[in-house]
Amino acid sequence: MRAKAHPPVVPGTRVAVLGAGSWGTTFAKILADGGADVVLWARRPELAREISEGRRNSDYLPGINLPAHLRATSSLRDALAGAGQVFVSVPSQSLRENLVAAGDLLDPEAVIVSLMKGVERSSGLRMSEVIGQVLPIAPERIAAISGPNLALEIAKEQPTAAVVSSASLETAQAVAKLATNGYFRSYVNTDVIGTEFGGVLKNLIAVAIGIVDGVGYGENTKASIITRGLVEMTDFAVAYGAQPETLAGLAGLGDLIATSQSPLSRNNTAGRLLGQGYGYNDVVKQMQQTTEGLVSVGPILELAHAKGVEMPIVEQVRQVLAGTLNPRDIAPHLTTDSREPQGERTIDDGQAHGGAALWGAFKRAFDQLRDGGRGPRGA
Numbered sequence: 001m002r003a004k005a006h007p008p009v010v011p012g013t014r015v016a017v018l019g020a021g022s023w024g025t026t027f028a029k030i031l032a033d034g035g036a037d038v039v040l041w042a043r044r045p046e047l048a049r050e051i052s053e054g055r056r057n058s059d060y061l062p063g064i065n066l067p068a069h070l071r072a073t074s075s076l077r078d079a080l081a082g083a084g085q086v087f088v089s090v091p092s093q094s095l096r097e098n099l100v101a102a103g104d105l106l107d108p109e110a111v112i113v114s115l116m117k118g119v120e121r122s123s124g125l126r127m128s129e130v131i132g133q134v135l136p137i138a139p140e141r142i143a144a145i146s147g148p149n150l151a152l153e154i155a156k157e158q159p160t161a162a163v164v165s166s167a168s169l170e171t172a173q174a175v176a177k178l179a180t181n182g183y184f185r186s187y188v189n190t191d192v193i194g195t196e197f198g199g200v201l202k203n204l205i206a207v208a209i210g211i212v213d214g215v216g217y218g219e220n221t222k223a224s225i226i227t228r229g230l231v232e233m234t235d236f237a238v239a240y241g242a243q244p245e246t247l248a249g250l251a252g253l254g255d256l257i258a259t260s261q262s263p264l265s266r267n268n269t270a271g272r273l274l275g276q277g278y279g280y281n282d283v284v285k286q287m288q289q290t291t292e293g294l295v296s297v298g299p300i301l302e303l304a305h306a307k308g309v310e311m312p313i314v315e316q317v318r319q320v321l322a323g324t325l326n327p328r329d330i331a332p333h334l335t336t337d338s339r340e341p342q343g344e345r346t347i348d349d350g351q352a353h354g355g356a357a358l359w360g361a362f363k364r365a366f367d368q369l370r371d372g373g374r375g376p377r378g379a
């Protein structure tokens with residue numbers, strides 16, 4: 001791997017990363033390579049030791065050498081002491097219990113950043129909502145990061161981008177400053193709903209793509225599902241208050257493309273196994289790592305139903321998971337069961353979203369030209 005120029009260390013910028021799986025460890029490396037003083041919390045002492053002493057996390061990131069100045073601990077107290085920004089990367093269903101454990105140990109001024117892409121099954125809440133519910137902090141001190149971020153590619157320092165979102169632009173910018181280095185670029189926005197739902201929903205479409213891949217269908221089927229899937233994602237997120245252009249950005253389309261086409265994606269892999277004929281329980285047994293999409297299907301469809309949003313692709317994923325739909329039948333009815341010809345409504349549809357997505361794309365391109373590509377800005 002060729003050496004990359006990293007920004008100089010900013011002394012005193014102490015941050016914690018909770019969760020030493022693929023993404024938590026990779027994000028700790030991103031922050032350490034960006035110059036922050038990072039302590040990574042692993043719940044297993046032996047893993048903390050392997051990271052601190054061996055510079056490796058061989059179960060989750062085989063072959064990756066971790067930065068020499070990245071420290072790991074299995075003590076939550078030590079990890080959180082003095083941390084001004086706390087990045088959380090545990091499975092979504094365990095966020096609440098981990099926040100409860102962290103509560104009293106957090107610096108009162110700390111910003112809490114979700115790296116997760118799931119919703120809480122029991123409540124349907126997004127991760128930033130769970131954070132706001134468990135911890136006594138204002139939305140301005142909560143952020144979420146999402147984008148096309150397959151951990152192992154980034155751990156190999158292959159360049160990519162993400163978006164940091166917070167109700168406070170200043171908070172998003174402060175986080176983005178730390179989460180930027182020679183191979184990782186963070187943009188900012190204030191659309192937390194769109195950013196978080198983008199990450200949750202693309203997992204479900206990636207499962208669908210995996211299913212048709214497993215069945216043996218080709219590129220037309222997958223392109224149809226990606227395109228129609230993006231419309232479903234946008235309809236859903238907008239119904240819950242998101243800006244449609246967020247779904248056309250890194251946290252929506254960008255992540256959808258990366259996750260749908262990569263064998264590194266656990267959601268895509270789970271879908272492929274389903275398409276090859278494995279049942280839900282077998283797939284869950286085979287997945288060694290967190291596969292958020294399998295858990296999100298139910299709560300997302302409930303939320304969609306509550307707002308009257310149609311999600312035919314996600315609904316078909318649910319049926320395949322339940323064993324009530326043959327994976328071979330997933331593609332033909334992408335928009336509706338009706339055989340009547342339908343207009344193709346896209347995310348730029350003026351009636352649906354006031355043309356905001358198209359306008360947003362133009363504006364972003366214009367802003368980037370004007371700024372000459374400098375500094376964090378709205379993604």
Ligand SMILES: NC(=O)C1=CN([C@@H]2O[C@H](COP(=O)(O)OP(=O)(O)OC[C@H]3O[C@@H](n4cnc5c(N)ncnc54)[C@H](OP(=O)(O)O)[C@@H]3O)[C@@H](O)[C@H]2O)C=CC1
Pocket residue numbers: 019020021022023024042043044060089090091092094098115116117118149150151152288289290292
């Ligand atoms: N991997 C990726 O490419 C990306 C993942 N994400 C998101 O990041 C989140 C974490 O995923 P990822 O790191 O990939 O998952 P992994 O399966 O790779 O790692 C999960 C981590 O969480 C720990 N863990 C499991 N259960 C608990 C618990 N109950 N309490 C505390 N820690 C627990 C595991 O510890 P142990 O090893 O001891 O079991 C492990 O450190 C997910 O929401 C995912 O969608 C987002 C972007 C990219």
Ligand SMILES: O=C(CO)COP(=O)(O)O
Pocket residue numbers: 117147148149150151203206255258259264265266267268290291292
């Ligand atoms: O979110 C991811 C890439 O952006 C990782 O996707 P998987 O969880 O499917 O591996």
